[in-house]
Amino acid sequence: MLHPVGPLPAAVYWRRRLVLLVVLLALLGGGGWLGWTLWTDGDGSSPGGVTGQASRSTEIPALDRVVPSLASVRTPTPPTSTVAAEASSPATPAGPAPGSPCTDEMIGLAVRAPASAVAGSKPTFELVVTNTSAVPCLRxxxxxxxxxxxxxxxxxxxxxxxxxxPEASDDTRTLAPGEVVAFPIVWGGLTSEPTCTAARVTPPPGNYVLRGRLDTKVSPDAPFTLG
Incomplete structure (x- = not known):
């Protein structure tokens, strides 16, 4: 093979072999390029290819294209009447705590007296205190x-x-709900004034009223007649 034998000179045979080698190389190179082109078009990497377009058309859409934005979702609004009612309804006030001081609003004060008495007599009246609250309190x-x-x-x-x-005492009590306490007071049948310096006389017969007081609490007037 390396030493051709024939009637022609050896150079002729070498040139023929060289031409044949070039042709083979050209065929191999062209086949390789054609194969590469077909492979790249098949996996969709070639721009503008039909297969590439089909692949892109089947891509999964983005999440924001499927799920709507929360800003576009409308939440239900409660009826106006319900909102207005809730806003206008006041909070329930807390009641007095048990054992707290009895305020004037938590007690009742009244005067018990006979309907009438003889002028100059010494009738007995009563100052009546009642715990009108629902809890015990101090007074x-x-x-x-x-x-x-x-x-x-x-x-x-x-x-x-x-x-x-005037009398003095230290009498602070716990009054149960509804408890009534009465204090008798005897009238001597004579007039008086705060300094007790004016002459004291028997008031004339007629219609009068009695009014009681316990510190800052004042009772309603009770009618009383002197005969």
């Missing part, structure tokens, strides 16, 4: 805080229980 019931006054028909002060014989 000072000292003698110095209690007072009864007698007023005539014109509203003039005729007598006061603390004018001439």
């Amino acid at each position: 000072a019931l000292d003698k110095g805080l209690q007072e009864l006054v007698l007023l005539d028909g014109a509203g003039t002060r005729v007598w006061g229980s603390n004018d001439c014989f």
